[in-house]
Each structure stands twice: as C-alpha cells, then as structure tokens.
Amino acid sequence: MKILVVEDEKKVAKFLKQGLEEERYVVDVASDGLQGETLALSGDYDLIILDIFLPKKDGIVVLKGVRSKQLKTPILMLTARSSVEDKVEGLDSGADDYLSKPFAFAELVARVRSLLRRGAAEKSTILKIQDLQLDTVTHKAKRADRAIELTGKEYALLEYLMRNVNRVLTRTILSEHIWNYNFDTGTNVVDVYVN
Structure with a gap:
C-alpha cells in the first residue's frame, strides 16, 4: 500500500x-x-x-x-x-x-x-498469482497456504511486482518506487532483493 x-x-x-x-x-x-x-x-x-x-x-x-x-x-x-x-x-x-x-x-x-x-471494501485486498497470495491490509503473504515472513522492503517489493504483473519493470523503476532513489548504476540494491 x-x-x-x-x-x-x-x-x-x-x-x-x-x-x-x-x-x-x-x-x-x-x-x-x-x-x-x-x-x-x-x-x-x-x-x-x-x-x-x-x-x-x-x-x-x-x-x-x-x-x-x-x-x-x-x-x-x-x-x-x-x-x-x-x-x-x-x-x-x-x-x-x-x-x-x-x-x-x-x-x-x-x-x-x-x-x-x-x-x-470497494476493491479486493488480496493479490493472487497462482499459489502466491498477498493481503494488502494485513501485510501477510502466503505461498501454497504456507506463511512467508517478509521485511518491510521485501513486502513493498512483492506488492509492487504483483500489482504490475506482465509488465517489464526496470531497476530504475523499482529503485525509485520502493527505495525512493534516483537509480545509481553503482548500486546493486535491487539485485540483492530480486535473486
């Protein structure tokens, strides 16, 4: 959110x-x-x-x-x-x-x-892709009905990726949206989280 x-x-x-x-x-x-x-x-x-x-x-x-x-x-x-x-x-x-x-x-x-x-109440709070579910109100994630513990940044990244399924998201887009950085080619912060 x-x-x-x-x-x-x-x-x-x-x-x-x-x-x-x-x-x-x-x-x-x-x-x-x-x-x-x-x-x-x-x-x-x-x-x-x-x-x-x-x-x-x-x-x-x-x-x-x-x-x-x-x-x-x-x-x-x-x-x-x-x-x-x-x-x-x-x-x-x-x-x-x-x-x-x-x-x-x-x-x-x-x-x-x-x-x-x-x-x-007006829109679904559960994002779902195959067996992966993310509740955007409680901030709980599940895969195949097993809870997944996420840090704040991991949660924000997963939510953004799930909301933008079938869309190409560059490192620049991810770093600006999740970390509020202007993308620096010298950083590997996105790579560390997406591996």
Whole structure:
C-alpha cells in the first residue's frame, strides 16, 4: 500500500515516513500544498495524510480541489488545528478522518488501517498469482497456504511486482518506487532483493 504524506515540517514528515515504512507502507512526502495536490491527483496512492498549514496552497484548498476532481482516495487530516470548528470544516471539505497534533503514532497507524479497510471494501485486498497470495491490509503473504515472513522492503517489493504483473519493470523503476532513489548504476540494491 502506498501513502502520500503532505507535510511541510521536516521533522514531522521524516517521523511519519520512517514510522509508516516500518509498518510496511511505501511512503512519498510532499512538502507543500501544490506538490501534494499534483501527486494526489496522479491517483497512485491508497491513502493521503494531509496537513492544513502548508506553503503554496492551504491543505483545505488542496482537499477541496482533489475532491472536486472526484478523487476517491481516503484522506486523513493531520494538523495542529484542533477546535471542533476546524474538525467540522476538514470533514465537511472531504476528509475521511481528522487527527490533531500532537498525536500518538499508534493511534495514527490504527486510523490508517481503518481507512484502508474502508477503501478495501470497494476493491479486493488480496493479490493472487497462482499459489502466491498477498493481503494488502494485513501485510501477510502466503505461498501454497504456507506463511512467508517478509521485511518491510521485501513486502513493498512483492506488492509492487504483483500489482504490475506482465509488465517489464526496470531497476530504475523499482529503485525509485520502493527505495525512493534516483537509480545509481553503482548500486546493486535491487539485485540483492530480486535473486
């Protein structure tokens, strides 16, 4: 599952990215509202975590903009604005959930799982190729009904490969999507994982 975090505070963005990657999500970060809106509209994400106070374009404006373009991706507002009026405005503008800062990371992850389950009701959460199965909500993999233990990166790589079956995926594509690297011909990180 791929998550977009739209957050301008570098420490918060880094914390969210690292924590969510430890939970086996693939995470992209946008540091302003304009970039966040552009990435959100690419339709490449299963969930968006959106701050309100953003440079270039306010989070509420971004939220209304993507909803006006019929983007159905679940959106969790994560912001310092915590009054009832702020929450009502965020939810009425199209957010699926709203969490105020400061927050407990365990609660954020529980809300992420909840939003992904809701979205998963509309589409299958099980990816299957022959006897290989991957549950994209629980992050469990099985082959011939035997559980497979995967690291976070192994899971992200397997999910990406299964979602792109019958498509040629270059080292560049894999390194940019899974590791968020610009491909360096001197690295063998992709080869180490795909052997």
